[in-house]
Each structure stands twice: as structure tokens, then as C-alpha cells.
Amino acid sequence: MTFLIYDSLTKKKQQFVPVDKNNVRVYACGPTVYNYAHVGNARMSVVTDLLIRVLKTIYKNVKFVSNITDVDDKIIEAAKKEKVKIEDITSKFEKIYNQDMLELNVRLPDIQPKATEYIKEMIIMIEKLVQNQSAYISNDNVIFNVKKYKHYGVLSRRTKDEQIAGSRIEVADYKKNPEDFVLWKPSKEDEPGWESPWGRGRPGWHIECSAMSEKCLKTPFDIHCGGVDLTFPHHENEIAQSCSLVANDCEPSEFSKYWFHNGFVTSNGEKMSKSLGNIKLVNDMLKEYSGPVIRLSLLSSHYRQPLDWSKKILDQSKKNILRFSKVLKDIENKVDTNNLNQNDNDFIRALYDDLNTPKALAVLNGWFDDLKKNSSSNENLVFLIKQALQIFGLDIKRNQSTNTNITEEEKIMIEKMIQEREIARKNKDFRKADELREKLKEMRIFLDDTSGGTIWKKNES
RNA sequence: GGUGCGGUGGCGGAGAGGCUACGCACCGGCCUGCAAAGCCGAGUACACCGGUUCGAAUCCGGUCCGCACCUCCA
Numbered sequence: 001m002t003f004l005i006y007d008s009l010t011k012k013k014q015q016f017v018p019v020d021k022n023n024v025r026v027y028a029c030g031p032t033v034y035n036y037a038h039v040g041n042a043r044m045s046v047v048t049d050l051l052i053r054v055l056k057t058i059y060k061n062v063k064f065v066s067n068i069t070d071v072d073d074k075i076i077e078a079a080k081k082e083k084v085k086i087e088d089i090t091s092k093f094e095k096i097y098n099q100d101m102l103e104l105n106v107r108l109p110d111i112q113p114k115a116t117e118y119i120k121e122m123i124i125m126i127e128k129l130v131q132n133q134s135a136y137i138s139n140d141n142v143i144f145n146v147k148k149y150k151h152y153g154v155l156s157r158r159t160k161d162e163q164i165a166g167s168r169i170e171v172a173d174y175k176k177n178p179e180d181f182v183l184w185k186p187s188k189e190d191e192p193g194w195e196s197p198w199g200r201g202r203p204g205w206h207i208e209c210s211a212m213s214e215k216c217l218k219t220p221f222d223i224h225c226g227g228v229d230l231t232f233p234h235h236e237n238e239i240a241q242s243c244s245l246v247a248n249d250c251e252p253s254e255f256s257k258y259w260f261h262n263g264f265v266t267s268n269g270e271k272m273s274k275s276l277g278n279i280k281l282v283n284d285m286l287k288e289y290s291g292p293v294i295r296l297s298l299l300s301s302h303y304r305q306p307l308d309w310s311k312k313i314l315d316q317s318k319k320n321i322l323r324f325s326k327v328l329k330d331i332e333n334k335v336d337t338n339n340l341n342q343n344d345n346d347f348i349r350a351l352y353d354d355l356n357t358p359k360a361l362a363v364l365n366g367w368f369d370d371l372k373k374n375s376s377s378n379e380n381l382v383f384l385i386k387q388a389l390q391i392f393g394l395d396i397k398r399n400q401s402t403n404t405n406i407t408e409e410e411k412i413m414i415e416k417m418i419q420e421r422e423i424a425r426k427n428k429d430f431r432k433a434d435e436l437r438e439k440l441k442e443m444r445i446f447l448d449d450t451s452g453g454t455i456w457k458k459n460e461s
Numbered sequence: 462g463g464u465g466c467g468g469u470g471g472c473g474g475a476g477a478g479g480c481u482a483c484g485c486a487c488c489g490g491c492c493u494g495c496a497a498a499g500c501c502g503a504g505u506a507c508a509c510c511g512g513u514u515c516g517a518a519u520c521c522g523g524u525c526c527g528c529a530c531c532u533c534c535a
Contacts, residue, residue, distance in 0.1 A: 008465095011465090028535095029535075030535090031535075032533090032534085032535095037535095038535085039535095040534080040535045041535055042535085043535070044535040045535085072533090073533080074533070074534090156464070156465085156530080156531085157464055157465075158463075158464060158530095158531070179531095205533085226535065227534080227535030228465085228466085228529070228530075228535085229529075229530065229534060229535065230534080230535070231465085231530075232464085232530065232531065233531085233532095234534095261535095262535075263466080263529085264528080264529060264530095264535080265535080266528075266529090269527095269528090271528085271529080272534095273534090300473070300474070300484085301473080301474060301475090302474085302475075304466080305466085305467080305474085306466075306467075306528060306529075308473090308528095310473095312472070312473075312485085313472095313473065315485085316472085316473065316484070316485045316486090317484095317485095319484085319485065320484065320485080323484095326498080326499090350475095356475070356476095357475095358473095358474055358475045358476095358482090358483070358484090359475055359476080359482080359483080361474095361475090361483070361484075362474095362475070362482055362483035362484080363483090364483095365483055365484070366482095366483080372499085372500090425494075425495095428494070430494050430495065433494080433495080434494095434495065434496085437495085437496075446497080447496085447497080448496090448497055448498075449493080449495090449496075449497075450497095450498085
């Protein structure tokens with residue numbers, strides 16, 4: 001089976017051939033931790049998590065590294081505003097980020113390096129770039145000279161000159177070229193800083209990923225992931241830095257072989273932005289929807305397509321998850337999937353075609369239908385479904401609602417009302433029975449008359 | 462102005478020269494005291510205009526519209 005992956009460097013679907021099939025290596029640009037994670041962050045994490053799960057069906061050893069950016073101007077700003085220490089902000093939001101992602105069943109990366117722990121590596125890298133004249137010092141900043149790298153612009157398909165007219169680039173006067181970027185900048189007294197050959201300062205944004213990916217994975221590695229918005233300038237600059245360490249004309253693929261970018265999330269058709277106040281936080285959504293529901297929503301369209309986030313998409317996923325869980329209840333412990341691995345089926349074939357999740361979902365739906373028709377007697381089907389859900393990362397059991405936040409008193413009252421309704425039903429006093437159903441509904445208690453008696457659920461999901 | 466991605470039924474969303482996915486909603490039927498769930502069934506589609514072809518939603522040319530990036534952003 002071959003895995004096809006769309007490579008944004010060549011702008012084509014490519015057959016995935018690892019650098020070393022015994023050690024497949026993937027890097028993803030992680031979050032800057034100064035705020036709660038939003039749906040956009042979540043999409044990147046979930047999609048990358050799926051990529052890793054799929055790669056693991058083919059390759060035994062897959063090493064996944066995704067960083068935490070814990071030094072950045074936005075963090076400094078946030079700390080100033082809150083009047084707390086930088087570390088208080090970063091450690092708080094790092095924890096929240098990982099917790100939120102865990103709720104979405106995103107596995108932790110094998111290594112989650114923090115930028116501040118790799119300052120030494122960054123300095124060494126910058127020194128080399130200064131030495132080989134890829135970078136220059138100006139106004140106490142170390143700046144990368146974009147003109148020195150032959151392939152600058154290949155990833156984003158931009159030539160330096162054509163985008164300047166009409167763009168919003170403001171050229172800092174200490175730069176030789178407008179798109180030159182900062183590798184190292186001086187820090188003020190009250191800003192975090194490290195001693196360096198250029199005085200006390202801190203790294204620019206891009207160098208951290210070059211340093212951490214090199215250190216944790218060794219270059220060239222296989223896949224570099226991130227949101228589309230990172231293609232320019234972040235990834236373009238990463239390529240320039242990392243490749244310039246080797247040679248001025250070093251091919252971009254000598255850094256990472258494939259580039260994997262997920263599409264943007266909009267909110268009700270609009271870009272999520274602070275000014276519009278429409279940033280959807282994972283943390284908030286988890287109060288209303290379960291992890292699997294959010295995860296399924298994020299995977300319901302192809303990862304490269306734009307995704308418009310709305311209540312509708314969540315409600316739709318919620319129904320689908322509910323439907324799955326109903327069927328699943330009957331087959332609970334039928335087959336142990338732990339040590340099984342069968343990857344020659346339509347579901348996996350869809351995923352091997354550049355992670356076609358909608359198609360894979362369609363296959364899964366078909367299996368659920370078959371299973372219902374064969375009254376859960378087909379062991380192979382049960383196995384396939386369980387494996388598929390595992391690869392998708394949908395832990396549906398976790399979705400099952402429990403009536404936990406209900407007090408004993410409420411419980412007694414509810415059960416009393418249900419009993420009352422039972423009596424009314426037996427006496428064919430259906431008007432009273434319906435009244436009781438309505439009353440409970442107003443309390444968000446939903447009744448379900450089954451052959452085994454009436455069961456109830458609060459705010460059913 | 463430059464770059465990239467799109468416009469598919471009421472909605473979400475794959476596909477990609479003939480077999481017209483899939484899900485949600487809606488409608489009809491079965492079931493049910495009524496609901497819910499489940500089951501069975503029906504319907505509606507490929508932005509526009511040309512062209513190529515026996516045949517185009519799918520290829521080619523043009524037009525219109527949307528989104529994102531070019532500044533921090535996943």
C-alpha cells in the first residue's frame with residue numbers, strides 16, 4: 001500500500017517515501033502559549049495527530065516532534081498586561097493546551113521541545129549563518145539576508161519584487177531587503193534575554209523551529225506540518241535558515257522532504273479575530289460538546305479545505321457520534337483490536353489517499369449499515385469498525401453521557417415523576433402522561449420509553 | 462497589485478469524462494397510546510458563457526463570485 005501525501009513544496013500529491021523507513025520523522029509547528037487554544041490550533045493538532053496515526057499503520061517507528069513557543073513578543077505583552085511573570089503565562093497555557101488536546105484525543109508528541117530550552121542551539125546556528133555571510137548585523141540585530149539564499153520563495157511561490165507593490169510591508173530601515181528577517185534581537189531590561197555574541201537578547205520567531213527540528217530529528221526529516229498561514233513567512237524562512245547552514249543553493253528538500261499544510265478555520269464565514277470577537281476556544285466548546293464531537297467536526301471535511309466552524313457542524317457531528325455509539329453499544333467487547341492490524345480495506349485506502357477523511361467516513365457509515373443488517377454477527381466487520389475508529393481517534397465511549405451533575409434530591413424527584421407517569425400510562429390517562437413528559441423536558445430531562453421500561457437522560461448528547 | 466485555494470442538492474461534504482458517494486435536515490410509510498430511537502422509501506446538484514467529445518459536474522478557454530496569505534497568526 002502506498003501513502004499519498006499532498007506536498008505544498010511541489011504543489012502535487014506525492015507518493016510518500018521516507019528518508020529512512022525504520023525511522024520516520026515528523027515535525028509540526030506548535031502553539032505560542034499565551035492564550036487558550038482555539039479551533040484553528042485544534043484543527044492543526046487533530047489533523048497532524050491523524051497523520052501520525054495513519055503513518056503508524058505503515059511504519060513501525062514514527063517520531064513526532066511538536067514544539068511549544070514560550071518566548072515571543074505576544075507573551076511578553078500578555079505578561080505585562082496581567083502583571084505576572086512570563087513563566088506563569090507560558091506554563092499555565094502550555095498545560096491548558098495539552099489538556100484541551102487530550103480531550104480531543106490528540107496524543108502528545110514524542111518530544112515537545114520548548115524554545116527557551118534551545119537557546120544555545122539557536123545561537124550556534126546564528127553564528128554559523130553570520131560566519132558564512134547568510135546573515136548580517138545591523139542596529140544590534142542579527143538579520144538574515146534573503147538575497148543570499150538561492151531558493152528563497154519556492155514554498156510560497158513568491159518572487160521578492162512582485163509582492164511589494166500594494167502590499168502592507170513596512171520596511172525597517174536597518175534591513176538591506178524588505179523581506180530580510182530577524183534572527184536575534186536585543187532585549188530591554190524588563191524583557192527576557194540571554195547572553196550572546198551580540199549582547200543580551202532573544203531569538204527571532206523563525207530560528208527556533210530550525211534549531212529544534214535539527215536537534216530533535218536531524219535533517220533532512222520527512223514531513224513538516226503547520227497551518228497554511230505559516231507557509232509565508234515562517235516556513236519560507238525556516239527553509240532559508242536551515243538550508244543556508246549547508247550551502248547557499250541547498251535544495252529545500254534537504255531540510256524537510258514533504259510540507260504538509262492544513263486549511264484555515266473560519267467562524268460563521270468570517271476570519272477569527274480578536275477585533276471581531278469570534279475566536280472559538282476549545283476550552284469553551286468542551287463545556288457544550290464532547291471531545292469526540294469536536295474531533296469529528298474537525299475531520300468532517302478534507303484537511304486542506306477551508307473549514308467554516310458553526311453550531312450546525314457540531315450538532316451534525318453530535319448526531320453522528322450518537323448514532324455510532326448506539327450501534328457500538330451492542331458490540332462492545334466482541335473483538336480485541338489491540339494487536340490486530342489489517343490495512344487493506346476501503347477505509348484505510350481513503351486515508352492513504354492524502355487523508356481523505358470524508359471518504360473514509362462514508363466507508364465507515366456503510367459498515368455501520370451492514371453491521372445493523374447482519375445483527376452484529378460479523379466479527380470481521382466489528383473488527384474493521386473498531387480499528388477505523390481507533391485510527392480516526394474517536395473514542396466514542398467517552399462520549400456517553402452520565403447523569404453525574406444531578407443531585408440525589410433531583411434524582412428522587414425525577415424518578416417519582418416517571419413513576420407517576422407510568423401509572424398514568426397504565427390507566428390510559430395519556431394527557432397526564434404527556435404533561436409529565438413536557439414538564440421534565442423543561443428541566444432538560446428526556447425520556448425514552450423502551451421495552452425494558454422508561455429511561456431518562458439529562459441534556460442528552 | 463502579487464500568490465494560493467475554492468464555487469456540487471435545504472445544509473455539510475467527497476468524487477472527477479459515461480455507473481450521479483456519504484452525513485444532517487425535510488417528506489411519505491412501518492413501528493409507538495404519543496414521542497424518541499430504529500427500519501423501509503422518495504426527492505432535489507454540480508456558479509455562468511462558449512468549446513472539445515457519441516457523452517462533461519469532471520477536460521479546454523473566458524466571465525463572475527468567495528476565502529486565505531503578502532503584518533502577528535494554526
